[in-house]
Amino acid sequence: MSETFEKRDDNPQADLTGEAAGLRWLGEAEKDGGIVCSRVVEAGVHRLLEERIDEGAPTREKARLAGAALAHTHAAGAAWYGCPPPGWSGVSYVIGRSLTPVVPDEPAESSGWGAMCAEWRVMPHLRTIRDEGLVDASEVRLLTHVADRMAAGNFDSPEPVLVRSRGHRCSRIHGDLWVGNLLWAADGSRAASTGAALIDPMASGGHAETDLAMLQLFGCAYLDDLLASYNEVSPLADGWRERVGIHQLVPVLLHCVLFGESYVGLALSIARRYA
Known part of the structure:
Protein backbone atom coordinates (compact mmCIF):
# COMPACT_ATOMS: atom_id res chain seq x y z
CA MET A 1 0.00 0.00 0.00
CA SER A 2 1.22 3.50 -0.80
CA GLU A 3 2.56 5.54 2.10
CA THR A 4 0.80 8.63 0.78
CA PHE A 5 -2.76 9.64 -0.09
CA GLU A 6 -3.61 12.08 -2.87
CA LYS A 7 -6.62 14.34 -2.56
CA ARG A 8 -7.92 16.42 -5.46
CA ASP A 9 -10.60 19.09 -5.63
CA ASP A 10 -11.27 20.65 -9.02
CA ASN A 11 -13.82 23.13 -7.70
CA PRO A 12 -12.67 26.52 -9.07
CA GLN A 13 -13.11 28.01 -5.59
CA ALA A 14 -11.19 25.26 -3.79
CA ASP A 15 -7.88 25.92 -2.07
CA LEU A 16 -6.33 22.82 -0.55
CA THR A 17 -3.41 24.87 0.70
CA GLY A 18 -5.78 25.93 3.49
CA GLU A 19 -6.35 22.33 4.51
CA ALA A 20 -2.59 21.74 4.38
CA ALA A 21 -1.95 24.77 6.58
CA GLY A 22 -4.54 23.44 9.02
CA LEU A 23 -2.90 20.01 9.19
CA ARG A 24 0.49 21.59 9.88
CA TRP A 25 -0.97 23.92 12.53
CA LEU A 26 -2.83 21.16 14.33
CA GLY A 27 0.21 18.92 13.99
CA GLU A 28 2.36 21.43 15.87
CA ALA A 29 0.60 20.28 19.05
CA GLU A 30 1.89 16.70 18.69
CA LYS A 31 5.13 17.59 20.50
CA ASP A 32 3.06 18.58 23.55
CA GLY A 33 0.83 15.51 23.56
CA GLY A 34 -1.61 16.57 20.84
CA ILE A 35 -3.32 14.10 18.57
CA VAL A 36 -1.41 12.90 15.51
CA CYS A 37 -2.29 14.61 12.23
CA SER A 38 -1.62 13.38 8.71
CA ARG A 39 1.64 14.94 7.54
CA VAL A 40 1.61 17.12 4.44
CA VAL A 41 3.96 16.01 1.65
CA GLU A 42 2.97 18.47 -1.08
CA ALA A 43 0.18 21.02 -1.31
CA GLY A 44 -1.32 23.00 -4.14
CA VAL A 45 -4.62 24.76 -4.71
CA HIS A 46 -6.33 21.70 -6.20
CA ARG A 47 -4.04 18.86 -5.07
CA LEU A 48 -2.90 17.69 -1.64
CA LEU A 49 -0.47 14.83 -1.10
CA GLU A 50 -0.39 13.68 2.49
CA GLU A 51 0.67 10.82 4.72
CA ARG A 52 -1.62 7.79 4.60
CA ILE A 53 -2.77 6.86 8.09
CA ASP A 54 -2.54 3.16 8.92
CA GLU A 55 -6.01 2.36 10.23
CA GLY A 56 -7.16 -0.17 12.79
CA ALA A 57 -10.32 -1.04 14.69
CA PRO A 58 -11.59 1.31 17.41
CA THR A 59 -11.17 0.22 21.01
CA ARG A 60 -12.02 1.75 24.36
CA GLU A 61 -8.33 2.37 25.07
CA LYS A 62 -7.80 4.11 21.72
CA ALA A 63 -10.79 6.33 22.43
CA ARG A 64 -9.33 7.34 25.78
CA LEU A 65 -5.96 8.10 24.20
CA ALA A 66 -7.66 10.15 21.48
CA GLY A 67 -9.74 12.15 23.96
CA ALA A 68 -6.71 13.08 26.04
CA ALA A 69 -4.66 13.96 22.95
CA LEU A 70 -7.45 16.09 21.47
CA ALA A 71 -7.54 18.08 24.71
CA HIS A 72 -3.84 18.88 24.25
CA THR A 73 -4.39 19.90 20.62
CA HIS A 74 -7.15 22.31 21.62
CA ALA A 75 -4.88 23.68 24.35
CA ALA A 76 -2.29 24.71 21.74
CA GLY A 77 -4.63 27.68 21.36
CA ALA A 78 -5.41 30.32 18.76
CA ALA A 79 -5.36 34.11 18.61
CA TRP A 80 -9.06 34.81 18.07
CA TYR A 81 -12.32 33.07 17.26
CA GLY A 82 -12.44 32.30 13.55
CA CYS A 83 -8.76 33.03 12.86
CA PRO A 84 -7.15 31.04 10.02
CA PRO A 85 -4.15 28.77 10.42
CA PRO A 86 -0.85 30.63 10.00
CA GLY A 87 0.66 30.67 6.54
CA TRP A 88 -2.60 30.61 4.63
CA SER A 89 -3.96 33.70 2.92
CA GLY A 90 -7.23 32.16 1.74
CA VAL A 91 -10.61 33.50 2.84
CA SER A 92 -12.85 30.41 2.98
CA TYR A 93 -12.85 26.65 3.24
CA VAL A 94 -14.86 25.11 0.41
CA ILE A 95 -17.03 22.01 0.76
CA GLY A 96 -18.96 21.33 -2.41
CA ARG A 97 -20.73 24.59 -3.15
CA SER A 98 -20.56 25.88 0.41
CA LEU A 99 -18.07 28.39 1.79
CA THR A 100 -16.96 28.48 5.43
CA PRO A 101 -15.13 31.79 5.83
CA VAL A 102 -12.33 32.48 8.25
CA VAL A 103 -12.04 35.74 10.17
CA PRO A 104 -8.88 37.18 8.61
CA ASP A 105 -8.21 40.00 11.08
CA GLU A 106 -8.48 40.16 14.83
CA PRO A 107 -11.70 41.95 15.81
CA ALA A 108 -11.21 45.50 17.07
CA GLU A 109 -13.00 44.54 20.27
CA SER A 110 -12.76 41.25 22.09
CA SER A 111 -15.28 39.03 20.32
CA GLY A 112 -16.60 35.85 21.86
CA ASP A 156 -20.72 31.64 25.42
CA SER A 157 -18.82 29.62 27.99
CA PRO A 158 -15.26 29.31 29.26
CA GLU A 159 -12.85 27.20 27.28
CA PRO A 160 -11.67 23.94 28.90
CA VAL A 161 -9.24 24.26 31.79
CA LEU A 162 -6.10 23.33 29.85
CA VAL A 163 -6.76 25.99 27.19
CA ARG A 164 -7.22 28.70 29.82
CA SER A 165 -4.30 27.55 31.95
CA ARG A 166 -1.99 28.10 28.98
CA GLY A 167 -3.27 31.64 28.61
CA HIS A 168 -5.17 31.19 25.33
CA ARG A 169 -8.24 33.12 24.31
CA CYS A 170 -9.69 30.24 22.33
CA SER A 171 -8.93 26.70 21.19
CA ARG A 172 -7.11 25.42 18.14
CA ILE A 173 -9.86 23.30 16.59
CA HIS A 174 -10.18 20.86 13.70
CA GLY A 175 -13.44 22.47 12.61
CA ASP A 176 -14.99 19.47 10.80
CA LEU A 177 -14.50 16.72 13.35
CA TRP A 178 -17.08 14.16 12.38
CA VAL A 179 -16.06 10.53 12.90
CA GLY A 180 -14.94 10.15 9.27
CA ASN A 181 -12.13 12.61 9.93
CA LEU A 182 -10.97 10.78 13.07
CA LEU A 183 -9.09 7.69 11.87
CA TRP A 184 -8.47 4.96 14.44
CA ALA A 185 -4.81 4.00 14.45
CA ALA A 186 -3.41 0.59 13.61
CA ASP A 187 -1.43 -1.05 16.39
CA GLY A 188 2.25 -0.19 16.07
CA SER A 189 1.64 2.73 13.70
CA ARG A 190 2.84 6.30 14.18
CA ALA A 191 -0.60 7.33 15.39
CA ALA A 192 -0.91 4.48 17.91
CA SER A 193 0.38 6.69 20.72
CA THR A 194 -2.70 8.94 20.43
CA GLY A 195 -5.18 6.21 19.49
CA ALA A 196 -6.31 7.99 16.33
CA ALA A 197 -5.26 10.64 13.82
CA LEU A 198 -6.90 13.67 12.22
CA ILE A 199 -7.46 14.32 8.52
CA ASP A 200 -9.42 16.85 6.41
CA PRO A 201 -9.58 19.82 8.81
CA MET A 202 -11.22 23.20 8.45
CA ALA A 203 -8.93 24.44 11.20
CA SER A 204 -9.40 27.77 12.90
CA GLY A 205 -9.57 29.43 16.26
CA GLY A 206 -12.75 28.15 17.83
CA HIS A 207 -14.41 26.74 20.90
CA ALA A 208 -13.31 23.29 22.02
CA GLU A 209 -16.93 22.31 22.58
CA THR A 210 -17.56 22.66 18.83
CA ASP A 211 -15.22 19.79 17.93
CA LEU A 212 -16.68 17.63 20.69
CA ALA A 213 -20.24 18.40 19.60
CA MET A 214 -19.40 17.48 16.01
CA LEU A 215 -18.12 14.08 17.15
CA GLN A 216 -21.48 13.54 18.85
CA LEU A 217 -23.55 14.59 15.85
CA PHE A 218 -23.09 11.53 13.64
CA GLY A 219 -21.86 9.02 16.20
CA CYS A 220 -18.42 7.84 17.24
CA ALA A 221 -17.23 4.51 18.61
CA TYR A 222 -16.58 4.56 22.36
CA LEU A 223 -17.64 8.19 22.47
CA ASP A 224 -18.31 8.18 26.22
CA ASP A 225 -14.76 7.01 26.86
CA LEU A 226 -13.30 9.67 24.57
CA LEU A 227 -15.28 12.44 26.24
CA ALA A 228 -14.52 11.21 29.74
CA SER A 229 -10.81 11.08 29.02
CA TYR A 230 -10.90 14.58 27.51
CA ASN A 231 -12.73 15.90 30.55
CA GLU A 232 -10.22 14.31 32.92
CA VAL A 233 -7.27 15.95 31.17
CA SER A 234 -8.93 19.30 30.53
CA PRO A 235 -12.23 19.73 32.42
CA LEU A 236 -15.04 21.31 30.44
CA ALA A 237 -17.08 24.23 31.75
CA ASP A 238 -20.23 23.48 33.73
Missing part, protein backbone atom coordinates in the same frame (compact mmCIF):
# COMPACT_ATOMS: atom_id res chain seq x y z
CA TRP A 113 -17.45 32.56 20.23
CA GLY A 114 -21.14 33.36 19.81
CA ALA A 115 -20.62 36.69 18.05
CA MET A 116 -18.20 35.14 15.57
CA CYS A 117 -20.37 32.09 14.99
CA ALA A 118 -23.55 34.06 14.39
CA GLU A 119 -21.98 36.47 11.88
CA TRP A 120 -19.56 34.20 10.05
CA ARG A 121 -21.25 30.80 10.24
CA VAL A 122 -24.97 30.77 11.02
CA MET A 123 -26.18 33.76 9.04
CA PRO A 124 -24.32 32.98 5.78
CA HIS A 125 -25.74 29.45 5.76
CA LEU A 126 -29.18 30.76 6.70
CA ARG A 127 -29.17 33.25 3.83
CA THR A 128 -28.29 30.44 1.42
CA ILE A 129 -31.06 28.09 2.48
CA ARG A 130 -33.53 31.01 2.61
CA ASP A 131 -32.68 32.02 -0.95
CA GLU A 132 -33.12 28.42 -2.08
CA GLY A 133 -36.57 28.22 -0.51
CA LEU A 134 -35.67 25.56 2.04
CA VAL A 135 -37.10 27.57 4.95
CA ASP A 136 -40.15 29.82 5.13
CA ALA A 137 -40.41 33.26 6.68
CA SER A 138 -41.31 32.01 10.17
CA GLU A 139 -38.41 29.55 10.13
CA VAL A 140 -36.03 32.30 9.04
CA ARG A 141 -37.23 34.38 12.01
CA LEU A 142 -36.65 31.45 14.37
CA LEU A 143 -33.10 30.82 13.16
CA THR A 144 -32.31 34.53 13.11
CA HIS A 145 -33.54 34.84 16.69
CA VAL A 146 -31.18 32.06 17.76
CA ALA A 147 -28.32 33.74 15.88
CA ASP A 148 -29.12 36.98 17.71
CA ARG A 149 -28.96 35.16 21.03
CA MET A 150 -25.62 33.69 20.01
CA ALA A 151 -24.30 37.11 19.02
CA ALA A 152 -25.37 38.48 22.40
CA GLY A 153 -23.18 35.88 24.10
CA ASN A 154 -26.04 33.89 25.61
CA PHE A 155 -24.32 30.59 24.85
CA GLY A 239 -23.26 22.87 31.54
CA TRP A 240 -21.33 21.69 28.49
CA ARG A 241 -23.76 18.86 27.81
CA GLU A 242 -26.62 21.37 27.57
CA ARG A 243 -24.63 23.34 24.96
CA VAL A 244 -23.96 20.40 22.61
CA GLY A 245 -26.92 21.25 20.38
CA ILE A 246 -26.02 24.90 19.88
CA HIS A 247 -22.52 23.87 18.83
CA GLN A 248 -24.07 21.42 16.35
CA LEU A 249 -26.24 24.04 14.67
CA VAL A 250 -23.59 25.22 12.21
CA PRO A 251 -22.66 21.78 10.82
CA VAL A 252 -26.35 20.93 10.50
CA LEU A 253 -27.00 24.17 8.60
CA LEU A 254 -24.02 23.35 6.40
CA HIS A 255 -25.61 19.99 5.65
CA CYS A 256 -28.81 21.84 4.70
CA VAL A 257 -26.76 23.82 2.17
CA LEU A 258 -25.03 20.72 0.82
CA PHE A 259 -27.82 18.15 0.90
CA GLY A 260 -31.06 20.10 0.99
CA GLU A 261 -34.26 19.71 2.92
CA SER A 262 -33.44 16.37 4.57
CA TYR A 263 -31.48 18.24 7.28
CA VAL A 264 -33.80 21.24 7.67
CA GLY A 265 -36.00 19.54 10.27
CA LEU A 266 -32.99 18.82 12.45
CA ALA A 267 -31.76 22.42 12.18
CA LEU A 268 -35.18 23.73 13.22
CA SER A 269 -35.40 21.25 16.08
CA ILE A 270 -32.06 22.50 17.44
CA ALA A 271 -33.12 26.12 16.99
CA ARG A 272 -36.34 25.63 18.95
CA ARG A 273 -34.37 24.24 21.90
CA TYR A 274 -32.28 27.42 22.12
CA ALA A 275 -34.88 30.03 21.16
